[in-house]
Amino acid sequence: MRPDEIAEVLNHPTSQQLLARDITRLAYTATDGTPRVVPIGFVWNGTEIVMCTATNAPKLPALRHNPAVALTIDTEVHPPLILLIRGRAELDVVDGIPDEYMQANGTYQMTPEQRVEWEAEVRSIYDGMVRVVVTPTWANLIDFETTLPSAVEELMRRRDERQRA
Structure with missing residues (x-):
């Protein structure tokens, strides 16, 4: 896909809604060659x-390889909203806790006291x-209203051709 086509998809209001969520499913190939999917903030x-x-x-040795x-990124309602993305993972080892980790976990409902305890626990685990x-x-x-999976679109096109014949 061209960068402008990717931007058009990602800038769509529904994509922006999905990109504001906190969990994605990351699919990659494990070092033994088998597929993996993990939920991750x-x-x-x-x-x-x-x-x-x-x-x-x-997952890190697999992503390095x-x-x-x-x-x-999707919703749990019917019909679901689904954003599919492909790319290459770049790994950046950092000292301490990245701001993005705290931001991704900032959506969980916690009292201010719980948040302080959670952050202290996180900082005690990860260096x-x-x-x-x-x-x-x-x-x-x-x-599922303006866009469908490509296989469904193909089946609908074939059905419409049969009905016209």
Whole structure:
């Protein structure tokens, strides 16, 4: 996809709504060659999806070996809203807790006291993290009203051709 086509998909109001959520599903290929999908918190910074993980996370060797990833951000209602993104994961090891980690987890309902306790616990566990940064190279929005999965569109086209014949 061309950058302007990706931007058009990601700038759509429904995509922006989905990019404001806090959980995505990250798909990648494990080092044994089998597929993996993991839910992970994320932040959209306007050009990149940023996810943060522990420095000893099993996904990191796999992403170093094969950085190709796919992301799904969706809703739990019917019909679902679905944003599909593909890209390459860039890994950035950082000391301390990245701002994006705190931001991604800032959507959870906590009292101010709970938030202070949670942050203290996080800081006691992690002395560093890895930022997993994905710049979209492909994107597709499916809302089941104006856009459908390509296979469904194809079936509808075939049905319409049969009905015209």
